Amino acid sequence: MELLAFGKSGWGDELFYATLMTIAVSVTAMFIGFFFALIFTPLKLSKHKFLNLIGNFYTTVIRGVPELLVIYLFFFGGSGAIMYVASIFGYYEYIEINAFITGAVAIGIISGAYSTEVFRGAIQSIDKGQFEAAKVLGVNKFVQFYKIILPQMLRLAIPNLSNVWQITLKDTSLISVTGLVEIMRQSYIAAGSTRDPLFFYSFAAVLYLLLTYVSMKLINKLEARYSRGY
Amino acid sequence: MITSFPKLLAATAITLKLLSASLFFGLFLGLFFAILRLNKNKFINKFAYGYSYVFRGTPLLVQIFIIYFGLGQIEYLRTTFLWVILKEPYWCAIIAFTLNTGAYTSEILRSAFQTIKPGIVEAGKSLGISNKIIFYKIQIPIAIRQSLPAYGNEIILMMKGTSLASTVTLMDLTGVAKYIISTTFKPIEVFIVAGGIYLFMTFIIHNVIKYLEKKYSFQ
Numbered sequence: 001m002e003l004l005a006f007g008k009s010g011w012g013d014e015l016f017y018a019t020l021m022t023i024a025v026s027v028t029a030m031f032i033g034f035f036f037a038l039i040f041t042p043l044k045l046s047k048h049k050f051l052n053l054i055g056n057f058y059t060t061v062i063r064g065v066p067e068l069l070v071i072y073l074f075f076f077g078g079s080g081a082i083m084y085v086a087s088i089f090g091y092y093e094y095i096e097i098n099a100f101i102t103g104a105v106a107i108g109i110i111s112g113a114y115s116t117e118v119f120r121g122a123i124q125s126i127d128k129g130q131f132e133a134a135k136v137l138g139v140n141k142f143v144q145f146y147k148i149i150l151p152q153m154l155r156l157a158i159p160n161l162s163n164v165w166q167i168t169l170k171d172t173s174l175i176s177v178t179g180l181v182e183i184m185r186q187s188y189i190a191a192g193s194t195r196d197p198l199f200f201y202s203f204a205a206v207l208y209l210l211l212t213y214v215s216m217k218l219i220n221k222l223e224a225r226y227s228r229g230y
Numbered sequence: 231m232i233t234s235f236p237k238l239l240a241a242t243a244i245t246l247k248l249l250s251a252s253l254f255f256g257l258f259l260g261l262f263f264a265i266l267r268l269n270k271n272k273f274i275n276k277f278a279y280g281y282s283y284v285f286r287g288t289p290l291l292v293q294i295f296i297i298y299f300g301l302g303q304i305e306y307l308r309t310t311f312l313w314v315i316l317k318e319p320y321w322c323a324i325i326a327f328t329l330n331t332g333a334y335t336s337e338i339l340r341s342a343f344q345t346i347k348p349g350i351v352e353a354g355k356s357l358g359i360s361n362k363i364i365f366y367k368i369q370i371p372i373a374i375r376q377s378l379p380a381y382g383n384e385i386i387l388m389m390k391g392t393s394l395a396s397t398v399t400l401m402d403l404t405g406v407a408k409y410i411i412s413t414t415f416k417p418i419e420v421f422i423v424a425g426g427i428y429l430f431m432t433f434i435i436h437n438v439i440k441y442l443e444k445k446y447s448f449q
Contacts, residue, residue: 064386064432065425066393072408077417166287173289177397184291191299198300205288205296212287 003194004203011190011200018186019207025104025182026169032108033168037115044120055116062113067171074106075178103175111168118164122157123149155226162219166212173208183207234410238424241406242431248320248392248402252327253385259328260335267340278336285333290391293330298322298398323395331388338384342376343369375446382439386432403427 006012036058043055062070083095126149134144176184187204191197266278285293301307301316315321346369354364396405407424411417 061425061429064390064429066390066404066428068393068396068404069407069421069424069428072404072411073417073421076411076415077421080415080417170289173291174394176291184289184295188295196303198296198303201292201296201300205284205292208288208292209284 003190003196003199011186011194014186014190015183015203015207018181018183019211021100021180022169022172022182022207022211025100025107025172025175025180026165028100028104029107029111029172030165030168032104033111033113033115033164036109036112037119040112040116041119041123044116045123059113059116062110063117067107067110068174068177070110071103071106071174071177074102078102078105099175099178099180103172103178103180107168107171107175110171111164114164114167115161118157118160119153121160122153125156126152151226158219158223158226162216162223165215165219169211169215170208234414234420235423237406237410238403238420238427241401241403242427244395244401245389245392245403246431248323248327248395248400249385249389251324252331252392253388255324255328256331256335256388259332260339263332263336264339264343267336268343282333282336285330286337290326290330290394291397294323294326294394294398297326319395319398319400323392323398323400327388327391327395330391331384334384334387335381338377338380339373341380342373345376346372371446375443378439378443378446382435382443385435385439389428389431389435 004010004012004015006016040055040058043051044059046052046055079095079097082097086092086095130148130152131144134148139148172182173184176182176188179185181189183204187200191200194200263278263281266274267282269275269278297316298319301322307313307316315325350368350372351364354368355361359368392402393404395402396408399405401409403424407420411420414420
């Protein structure tokens, strides 16, 4: 137990902050994912062939390629790409992107592909009559989406989004390869310096289980809220 | 880009070996735990649920690290014959993948067994067919058909999961891709080639499952 003590003698406080880091990266990635889903869901539903192709390309490639490979692409290619863009604007200094941003964007793009599929499925399962009724009543497109489609869609999407959240949470463990100190990286450091990998990796597993358990409970509450009236 | 292709293709062999071995063992493990989940004994049921909960609730990376780095720490294990297996990263990766895919497979098969209408089993019983034959000849074939789409997804997830073998020094497709990226600093080209190979495998798996679904559909 002294291995988990807070303060200088143990790893308790380090692991605590690492857990907060995991939560921070997961939440950021999830929101970046929503942002991507917001762009690509309409593309996937579009009747325009080319737009449709772009939407399908995104979800197929990201869901068919290992997460680790995507992370390596961003880790090794991220600062090069930013520097290239900066050089167009006449800035030639070396730019290093912070590991948090690289990781959150990489996981966000992955999570976005899954969210896109969830939103597409949810919108498609809303009765067509709802769209037509809104049109007949002369409701404009904006109100139609925010007041009629979105609330119904969310109810259908929440159970699947909770799966996406679990995937995202677990995927953040892969960012440890880039050196960001989250649960996995901190356990790696602790295991290396105490030569007790079994204990620290098992403890990391417990922390992840705790995170998935708590988030499940919260999501169930959210689900109950959006299912009022059903 | 062209020079990296043969190296990456060679590494694909390891990826495929890891994938097929873990799917093979994982299927049996999954079936075993799915049957335990359907057991009426509360303790056995809870045990099987605990297994799938733990392995589905933690990242695969943690599982590999516990098995590869963690188990070697137990002095006793080093003296047994198990050590021959556990000192090899290749077998550690297969064990971790098997346990992981076994957990997901058990959930897929359990829900497939539960969707079988009780009338089908009753019909078998009333025809005087023994319980064993009902299970092997009626329930399992129906469950396999029911679980095909979900299992297809699991195969693709597992294929992507094998990329984690590169974290325990194995040179699989992702491992070699990372090595080439870090020596040539050409991340985009290598990503396109390695990603393309992965996508190609996804495409094949997807179509095989689709074909099987059609072949075993009820119509």
